Amino acid sequence: MDQNNSLQKIDPKKSLKKLSEDSSLAKRGLRDIGIWPKIEELFEKLKSQYEAGKYQDCIITAEEILKTDANHFFTLCYYGRSLFHLEKYDEALKFFDRCLEEEKDYFYLWSFRGDVFYKIQNYEKAISDYLKSIELDPDNGADYDNVAMCLFLNGEHEKAHEYIDKAIAIETTEDMPMIRKAQFFEFQKLDKEALAQYIKTLNNFPSSEYAKKKTVELLEIQAKEKIGDDNQNALIDIDLALSYDPENANLLSIKAILLDTLGDNKQAKIIIDKIKEQDPNNPDLDFIYRKINKLEDLQIKEQTNEGQKVYRGTLEKPIVFPESILITAKNIDSIDYNKIIYCEITPMGAMGNEGGILIYILTEKDTLITYEINLEIDEQVFNIVSERISQNADLFINYYGGMGNRVYVKKNTKLEIDEKNNCFWYHSQNTKLKINSSVYGVFLSVVSNMNDKNSNNNHG
Secondary structure, three states, rough: OHHOOOOOOOOOOOOHHHHHHHHHHHHHHHHHHHHHHHHHHHHHHHHHHHHHOOHHHHHHHHHHHHHHOOOOHHHHHHHHHHHHHHHEEEEEEHHHHHHHHHHHHHHHHHHHHHHHHOOOOOHHHHHHHHHHHHOOOOOOOHHHHHHHHHHHHOOHHHHHHHHHHHHHOOOOOOHHHHHHHHHHHOOOOOOOHHHHHHHHHHOOOOHHHHHHHHHHHHHHHHHHHHHHOOOHHHHHHHHHHHHHOOHHHHHHHHHHHHHHHHHHHHHHHHHHHHHHHOOOOOOOOOOHHHHHOOOOOOOEEEEEEEEEEEOOOOOOEEEOOOOOEEOOOOHHOOOOOHHHEEEEEOOOOOOOOOOOEEEEEEEEOEEEEEEEOOOOOOOOHHHHHHHHHOHHHEEEEEEEEOOOOOEEOOOOOOOOOOOOOEEEEEOOOOOEEOOOOOHHHHHHHHHHHHHHHHHHHHHH
């Protein structure tokens, strides 16, 4: 993730209108206006254009004023700030340099120039200017926030937290410094600390929509990671998320699944019936609805002359992969974990191939063989395979498959994503081989997870 683009700057109270009305500078400005009556009218027009965000028009008006008075201070300030908003940073820098040569005691000017340095990623100079602004105005919370961001982007995380804490102490009426601290934790992969900070932000600023959105998002992620292993605490997380977003259909469907898994089928049916009524054509809800209402037997075992077949619960049909093999006590030791290309593990209570393991193994003949086992068929074998995958975790990249599913892809293996056919393609030496996830939702979650990891690598 690109930290510079993702960490949004506070929109500080740096109104040029206030700057032009400041008593320490207004006398000279009024003197200029008195000499050139037309400037007063043009300058009011310039201020109105700036406040309306019409920065290109500001440039035109400013140039007209400067034709009459090439050193009109406030016009130079507006000109520089308009260039900044138009992302003409080199030109803006020249104007702020010129303004600061004339007036060094106005903190806004240092902050304005610091913003330019921030945008061109010269964080050391930005920090220097922001600190000068703070020196002139110690109660300037916005620039404590700005210093914190620059320090964080420079990799000085500890100092960044020190400065953002100062911003939080000063900006008691603004939620952004508290949000910033939570963002820092997120970028440091400290999700628990980030969640706690977002909740703290909501306690202070209950109407903060961004903090609410992130709190719900992180609680849902935290809950999904617990599904299958710790369903009771997963339910606690979902209930907390629902306290902030009570009509969230996705959260409600997860709650219904958890309640059903924990044995409260009656309450689960009430919830899923309600959201199914609101969105009757949602195929994902349809599956959950049918499961909770026991409309289908989702775990079928069948004995045939060929031996035992595994029926993938959510699909309600037998394995269709060529050369598919049921893992048993007899063949479990023959699995070569170095040759596993793709593996899914879905514990009980998770959605999808509940209680199942799906493994793709590459043979020497450019062929993929699938192995499967379900906990309902042989719990001991299921547990042994799960443990061996964990023991060989360094062979794989771990992806979250959503709703408690875990997916393992062999390191240095490039899977082609085929969103048209909802599958992956593994390119062997001589051909390409198809890999189907157990259910569509797992495929979508893994693709999303892969894209996020690729984005992080690209922005390293």
